[in-house]
Amino acid sequence: GQNIDQPTEMTATEGAIVQINCTYQTSGFNGLFWYQQHAGEAPTFLSYNVLDGLEEKGRFSSFLSRSKGYSYLLLKELQMKDSASYLCAVRDGHTGFQKLVFGTGTRLLVSP
Amino acid sequence: DGGITQSPKYLFRKEGQNVTLSCEQNLNHDAMYWYRQDPGQGLRLIYYSQIVNDFQKGDIAEGYSVSREKKESFPLTVTSAQKNPTAFYLCASSTVEGEAFFGQGTRLTVV
Secondary structure, three states: OOEEEOOOEEEEEOOOOEEEEEEEEOOOEEEEEEEEEOOOOOOEEEEEEOOOEEEEEOOEEEEEEOOOOEEEEEEOOOOHHHOEEEEEEEEEOOOOOOEEEEOOOEEEEEEO | OOOEEEEOOEEEEOOOOOEEEEEEEOOOOOEEEEEEEOOOOOEEEEEEEEEOOEEEEOOOOOOEEEOOOEOOEOOEEEOOOOOOOOEEEEEEEEOOOOOOEEOOOEEEEEO
């Protein structure tokens, strides 16, 4: 089985930095993904980690520690358009039967 | 243009009826997935498939059925056995190792 936990909601101010945490427990780990989802729309891919460490992509960075079952998404220089839900997803399983499982998502509200 | 297409965008169903949601991709992806999303909630896995003619149940498969007769297509049938089918349904595809790409979603309402 698998269990993926994220905070339900966070608030931050325009221009600030926010860190969204994700912890997971899976039977077979094969990668962790972060997605952004605006209300009523499909999720869009943000980042991917399969090895320990930090992946940076513009204003967004994602960190992974496999031994701790922990990841975070770091958003810098927040903009109003960053108000959205952020979904952590884990590829769980072994070769041939890998499923992509999502956490419940973190709603981020950016205020002026 | 390569992509993943779901249809229809909005669907209304009477209680007791089966309904099929379409999902087609031309990305040459082996893996395809169906998720359900309820208001304010995350994505819950219904079914997934990694190769043609094979699929696996996800966490909430009861009341749903799928087929994978072609690599490009992974239709989802919501049967009358699904007690609370009103939700936003998302289809996705990926390579075996890569990130998933999502369709625009189908919003199903039971009337």
